[in-house]
Amino acid sequence: MIIANDDELQGLKEVGRLCGLAIKTMAASMEPGMTTRELDMIGRKILEDAGAQSAPELCYQFPGATCISVNEEVAHGIPGDRVIKPGDLVNIDVSAEKNGFFGDAGASFMVPPGKPKTERLLRDGKRALFLGIQQVKAGFPFAGIGRAIGAFADSHRYTLIENLASHGVGRSLHEEPRELSTWADPDETRIMADGQVFTIEPFLSLGGQWAEDGGGDDSWTLYSEPRALTVQFEHTVVATKSGPLILTLVD
Structure with a gap:
């Protein structure tokens, strides 16, 4: 989507803030002993009380209001009976629709106590996201986002999941520009337009290079290949002539 007025x-700011608020509230409520379904219900209430609806449910009939992925799960984890435990790495991904506009955000958290390497991964996952956001400006190449994140990952000996990409968003959950790489991609030649809306969502990992489903009855949940702890941080942004405008910040 390219913003016209x-x-x-x-409208985009309103739904974007709701996504961020749901993540913030869910993270603050998360504690050992609760199930991922209980955590999901907190996010659902935030959205529905504000007149919004879950975008994964609306667009894809996803079996939950939010995606909650724990430890070995990289993305699209289904809320259910899994009990959150001390030391767990939990990713919360919230996308929503309100009044015809869509927002999308995500963040990873650790349930204390955690290991130092997990704490570093979380810290650096946020750094990778904001390095990518700093490359956003109308007239600049999309490839700059992936080059910046990729260089950071390489210099700190991380890997990036290279089949989970950023994407356009606005009037639908996934729209043009599609498949925006958060790693160095020599084939990426597109240029950011003024007012263009899209996500940036690197998946920074301690060795994972690919995401794949686990087989069986669950066709949603994705796992890293090879198996490795992975964090995701995501914002919806607008490219403007003066730089990035983040739509999914709460404050």
Whole structure:
């Protein structure tokens, strides 16, 4: 989506803030002993109380309001009976629709106590996201995002999951520009337009290079290959002539 007027911008800001608020509230409520279904219900209430609806449910009939992925799960984890335990690495991904506008955000958290290497991975996952966001400006190449994140990952001996990409968002959950790499991609030649809306969501890993489903009855949950702890941080942004505008910040 390319924003045409202030009404569209305000609609995107409203739903984007709700996504961020749901993540913030869920993270603050998360504690050992609760199930991922209970955590999901907190996010659902935030969205529905504000007149929004879960985008994965709306668009893909996903079996939950939010995606909650724990430890070995990289993305699209289904909320259910899994009990959250001390030391767990939990990713919360919230996307929502309100008044015809879509927002998408994600963040990873550790349930204390955690290992130092997990704490470093979380810290650096946030750093990777914001290094990518710093490359956003109308007229600049999309490839700059992946080059910046990829260089950071390489210099700190991380890997990136290279089949989970960023994407356009706005009037639908996934739209053009599709398959925006958060790793160095020599084939990426597109240029950011003024007012263009898209996500940035690197999956930084301690060795994982690919995401695949686990087989069996669950066709949603993705795992890293090879298996390795992986974090995801995501914001929805707008490319403007003066730089990035983040739509999914709470404050």
